[in-house]
Amino acid sequence: MKFSSIVRKNFTHNFNKYISFYFVNSLIIAMLFMYGSLIFNSIIIQSIGKVSSLYGSVKTSLIGIILFSIVFITYTNISFLKNRGKEFGMYLTLGMTTRDLIKLIFVENLGIMIASLLTGIVTGALFGRLFYMGLNKILIETNILYELNYKSFLLSIGVFVLIFLGNFIFNIFYIRKVSIIDAIKANKKKEIGKANLLIGIISLIILIILLYCLPKVLRGEMFRGKSYMIGIFVASFLICPYMLIGSFIYLIKRLLSKFPKLYNRNLLVLSNLSHRFLGYKSLIYMLSLLVTGAMFFVGFSYSDYFSIREDVNLYNPYDIMFVETDEYNRVEKEHIQNIIKKNNGEIEKYSVLEYIKVNIFTVEGEQLAFFGDKNVISETNYNKHMETSIDIKLDEALDINISNKEIEGEYSAATLVTMDEKQLEEINEIASQENDYLLSKKDYEKIVGENDKLYLSKDKIKKEKGVPFINTKNISNYSLGTAFVVDDKSYEVLKAGIRSSSIKKVHLMNIKNGDKAFENLVNYLREESGLDNSYWNEANILGGIATDKNKDKESYRPIYKEELIKAQLDKKGIRLFTMIFMGLLFIIANGICLYYKVLSDIDEEEERIISLNRIGTLGKEVKSIISKELAIIFFLPILIGGGLGVYLLYAVVSCYSEITGLIMKKSIVILLIGAIIQGVFYLISRKKYTKEVVG
Template identity: 60%
Template sequence: MTFSSIIRKNFYYNFNKFISFYFVNSLIIAMLFMYGSLIYNPSILDSVGKTTLYETVNMALLGIVLFSVVFITYTNISFLKNRGKEFGMYLTLGMTTKDLTKIIFVENLGIMSASLVTGVFTGALFGRLFYLGLNRFLINTKVVYELNYKSFLLSIGVFVLIFIGNLIFNIIYIKRISIIDSIKASKKKEIGNTHVILGAIALVILVISMYCLPKTLLKEIFKDQSYMIGVFVALIMICPYIVIGSLMGVVKSLLRRFPKTYNSNLLVLSNLSHRFLSYKNILYMLSILTAGAMFFVGYSYSMFKSSEEFVRRDNPYDLMFIETEKYNVTEKEDIEEVISDSGGKIEKYSVLEYVEIPLFREDRDQYIYRTGSQMILSETNYNEHMGTNIDISSKGALYVTTYEEKMEFQHPTSILTSIDESRMDEFQEVALKNNFIISEDQINEFKDDNIALVINGENIKEEKGVPFVNERSTMEYSLGNALVLDDEDYEFLKSSRKEEYIKRFIYLM
């Protein structure tokens, strides 16, 4: 019997197993291809690619890749174990592990090639249907379905990496397997024992971890112990496995309190308990994957449904632009004339002056340099603009944000100072080399003489959800937060800055 005939007979004999493995791989490739066509679509990149939503898209991509790795790897392991008798027979007849490895490689290569072809074709076909549904769902927006090479590279590249990883695992598995182990492999269910008390403890820990994780992320608890995030995530991943394994034990313990019901269903309960423990790995994997899918779908849907509210909340002004000494220099009368000619009417016209100045935040006897500059406002200008009557103490500040940030942030001691313009490039190089960690001596070396305002963290108050500006966040600039200072402190810092850093918001409603 030749090697090719063995491969052919294996294919016919294990057709049902091969076809299942093939469908799983094709499904994963089709899913990756459809997502790749969306994430690399030019019309999507032109909008999403330039906003903070891009982080959400990347997180979803990570979730899909992890799902693909786990799903295919688990399928591959089950595929090997279910062929234990076959491998044991080959080893008994004199085959070497090298021969078995060669058989596995040829079979997997054939499945991979067929899966790639049909997966890409199916992804392209259903991708078009997906875009038809998406365009019916979107309002006043049309996303054109386009095929691009990046979609092919994503689906093929991820799948090839998974294939190589599984191939390495298969080689190690075949080399370590013995005749007896291979024959018994398909019979091993890893049943183990059920531990009711351990399961109850795991359930309590799981509930506590799920409650504490969001609070830790928002720094409501464990503010200085960021490692607790990893601890809670690990517990949430591990505890369900113990809970699933103990679930039927808990049910049986409860039913024992009702002897008549328990005795009449003893055979059914024993069978269910055996099956539950036998397939607890599959149940656990499906639970984790389902939870991941629910998270990403729910997160995306929440973003979509709340986007209108976010836009309305973060843009309280109908029109806003920034006026500098060079750009957008206008007069109120000219603006009124342009809007009037367009059939509009200005109900409110407001001007708010601000200054951009470098900010350094203290961090363990060093300072973090925030790239760009911090927007600062004077208390008088802020009060006139917002119709408030706040009073900022000397060397104090009010940190205002347009967005309702839920995460608690303890403001550290901050230094506002003007960097010597002639040495700004040199300062940027030093900051970049040190990952934007600057010592106080380096600040003093580069700052303008006698121009520095030190604000103790205890003197920085905070207000969230203040509609003082239309919020914007891009790679080039960020609007949405500002420090309101005492008038004298504001004028002191303003005097150190060139005219190009003194700007004005023009608001129209």
């Protein structure tokens, strides 16, 4: 018989096995093609370098999907190879050499690879439009058009070919180590399930304790300030199930033994699973972690996406904000009001808050720590702006922060100091990063000893958090969100000793119908600042470091809250879409991995079924036993992993009590969808398994 005849007959005989392996490869290529096309999409490429860019999220996600593809295809290849041990043993017995086997496998895999590439790319191209439609449903501001690019084809083909070559090299080493005896007996070896009841009970107790303590640790109610404890608790939370899985069947048997009728009815199922469970232990644990990751990351990205408006409102209490300096945005309040009104905007509140940037030093033992500058507001300006009547004494300061979160550490004694450019350079040279921003009191006195300063002892600095006095903005030119409020006299002394560029005003507005009004406000301020139309076309949303003149000018563009929300919805929307996409892939991978594992046990189970038939077990009873066994094997990862993922998500988001309930409801829906997909794989596997074993 010719080699080509062997290949053809082998393909015909193992057609069903090839089809499943081909399906996995084709699915991965289609996925790579659809998601890879985003990298080379013109709209995505145009976002490179922009702070609100989608490119970074897409690139990171693509790397994750490529890594997933490598692991998944490699696993299916190994499973496919090991499942054919009896077949390889037969070929070796008939006189085939390992070289012939390698050639046979190469021809088979090459055929599968070519067929998978063709159908995968065609499928990816056809369903790509649906893929983009789903993405654009999530994105708010950006509409990404579906484009076919030759680079997308090269990417998916290149990644898959590299995976194919890597797997083929593995196949060569695997075949060379195969002996006739090992290959023939591969399917005859039974794994004996061993379980330790004590270890199972201890693991269960530890897991219950972890379930109780983990939310408290994450919220800082336990082990406060010891961040490493979070890692220890999460790691223990994920390791305990492995010990439990090993004792699962034994614990179930002990529990059911208390109910004799139920125990006797399921005796054959439990006995067989006891023998098989050790072989499934590691796989079920890994698949449970896969489901845990899918549940957690999909749920977390959803909560992150859902809370965008709330977060933006929390750190941006005003709809519009822009900073006025001696060079940019020097305008009168009345002119701004007129522009807003002319464009159908309705001003609900308009406040102009002056502040100064003053250098700050804190006492660190026998040294001083230099942390740059601090925003300082006068008592009168603050009271007028916030409509309050606080009284700050001459040697006191109120440390206000827009954030409502607890900030670790407190100011020790601090000194606000005015310095000129030369003094600032000297201080920076001494208190460099290499010196941890520390300098001696002697150097401090030598450089700024005679300058105007305000000394504040630790007990004179009062803290107040959650103060909505300004919008948050952190860039190199200015940092807004926190400030010292000081007495008017202290403020005037400090103001007199600083440069004019350190005196700024913040215009803060709450308005209705602001879209058109903001657009015209940007045009007006651009013109007043002497800038042309090449500037201020897009918001510098997340901040950045001004390394050149253009970026310095860009940083003074007005900020509009709705613009921030839309940009964040786009940025986090693509992350949510990716997590949902990958979550579905993880669930599908879960089903396929179990499918291959179950198929690998068919030969062994045929012998068990023959034994059951000999003792008079009916075909209907055999099918019932198979259904129960497969149901436990298929749904246990969803039960364990889904439960862990949902609880871990709850532990993380529980500090946001106002949205925790909604997030949990959505996560349950996601878990049910995963269970339905797993159910489909269970039904397919059961049908295939029953047909092969029972006939």
